[in-house]
Amino acid sequence: MSKILIVEDESSIADNIRYALEAEGFQTEWRSTLGEGRQSLRAGGIDLLVLDVGLPDGNGFDFCRELRKTETLPVIFLTARSDEIDRVVGLELGADDYVVKPFSPRELAARVKSLLRRSAGLVAGTAPAPRAKTPFEIDAERLKIRYFGEVLPLSRYEYRLLRVLIERPGRVLSRDQLMDLAWEEPEASLDRTVDAHIKSLRAKLKKVKPEIDPIETHRGSGYALKEDW
Numbered sequence: 001m002s003k004i005l006i007v008e009d010e011s012s013i014a015d016n017i018r019y020a021l022e023a024e025g026f027q028t029e030w031r032s033t034l035g036e037g038r039q040s041l042r043a044g045g046i047d048l049l050v051l052d053v054g055l056p057d058g059n060g061f062d063f064c065r066e067l068r069k070t071e072t073l074p075v076i077f078l079t080a081r082s083d084e085i086d087r088v089v090g091l092e093l094g095a096d097d098y099v100v101k102p103f104s105p106r107e108l109a110a111r112v113k114s115l116l117r118r119s120a121g122l123v124a125g126t127a128p129a130p131r132a133k134t135p136f137e138i139d140a141e142r143l144k145i146r147y148f149g150e151v152l153p154l155s156r157y158e159y160r161l162l163r164v165l166i167e168r169p170g171r172v173l174s175r176d177q178l179m180d181l182a183w184e185e186p187e188a189s190l191d192r193t194v195d196a197h198i199k200s201l202r203a204k205l206k207k208v209k210p211e212i213d214p215i216e217t218h219r220g221s222g223y224a225l226k227e228d229w
Contacts, residue, residue, distance in 0.1 A: 001114055002047040005136040007037035008056050008078060013101070017050060020105035021112060034058045046073060046115055048168070051095075053079035064095055072143060074115045076108070089171065125139070133229060135214075136166045147208050157182060161197050170227030173219045197225055 004021050008014040009032045018028045029046070034057050040046060049067075053060035064075055076097040087165070097111050135212045137146040143159055145152050154162065160182040164173070173181075175194045183193075202215055214226040 001025060001027050003029065004043055004048050004051045004112060005037065005040050005046045006030045007032075007034065007060075008050070008052040008057065009033065011050075013078075016105045017108060020109040024109045024113065026109075026112070032056075034060075034063050034151070037063070038187060041067075042203065045135060045180070048074045048076070048112060048119065050076050050078060052136070053077055072141065076111060076115065080105075119217050120176065135209075136162075138163055138166060147205060150208050152204055152208070154201075158197055158201055158204075162201055165225040169225050172224045174222040178222065194223075 004026050006014055006017050006021075008017065008030070011032070014030045014032070018030060021028050025173060029040055031040055032055075034055050035053070041049075051060045051064065055063075060077060060079070064077070067075070074096045076099060077095045078101060098116055099108055099111065099225075119151055135148045137149075139145070143156075144153060145162055150158045150164075153157075161178060164178060164181045178194050182201060182211060198215060202213060205212070207213060212226075218222045218224060
């Protein structure tokens with residue numbers, strides 16, 4: 001059972017969130033300050049963080065920036081700020097989703113479920129396949145991927161996209177499937193976004209091994225990672 005840490009200073013909002021999440025089978029832990037939230041994270045066992053931006057002892061943006069230096073757990077921001085620039089800043093700092101107050105607790109619960117599913121890399125019919133031999137090495141804790149022993153200089157979404165392909169060698173994934181697995185808001189992305197990232201990935205892979213193109217294009221279907229080496 002996944003455990004959700006809620007860092008929110010308004011008890012009425014926290015109560016509504018806890019009720020919605022627990023109704024979906026999640027365990028919850030509520031803390032009203034960043035200091036208390038830090039203690040809960042140090043204690044361990046947290047699978048996802050729901051984080052208010054404006055808190056009595058600090059700013060959620062700053063806390064997320066600090067957190068991302070050592071932690072990769074999913075983060076959803078709660079905020080009263082609806083400006084697009086605030087949303088962009090939050091996501092660029094490393095948050096995985098952004099919910100503007102007032103919001104539906106049931107919608108938040110649905111976002112939590114979706115985010116946990118994507119972060120685990122599990123979508124029905126696309127479970128990772130075992131891989132006995134591969135030139136790729138995934139360092140999930142450091143969010144890095146090595147290719148023939150060399151660390152690739154990947155952006156956040158390049159890392160996610162390549163990891164999805166590596167964990168499913170030979171499986172042809174459509175652009176929609178790749179967006180759902182690798183993007184935080186797949187509904188806001190476009191097909192050409194996947195194509196652009198694939199092009200960038202291929203260029204970086206070729207710098208390591210110019211003679212190999214490990215990403216296969218299947219016209220009209222999608223992309224797959226080379227299965228036989």
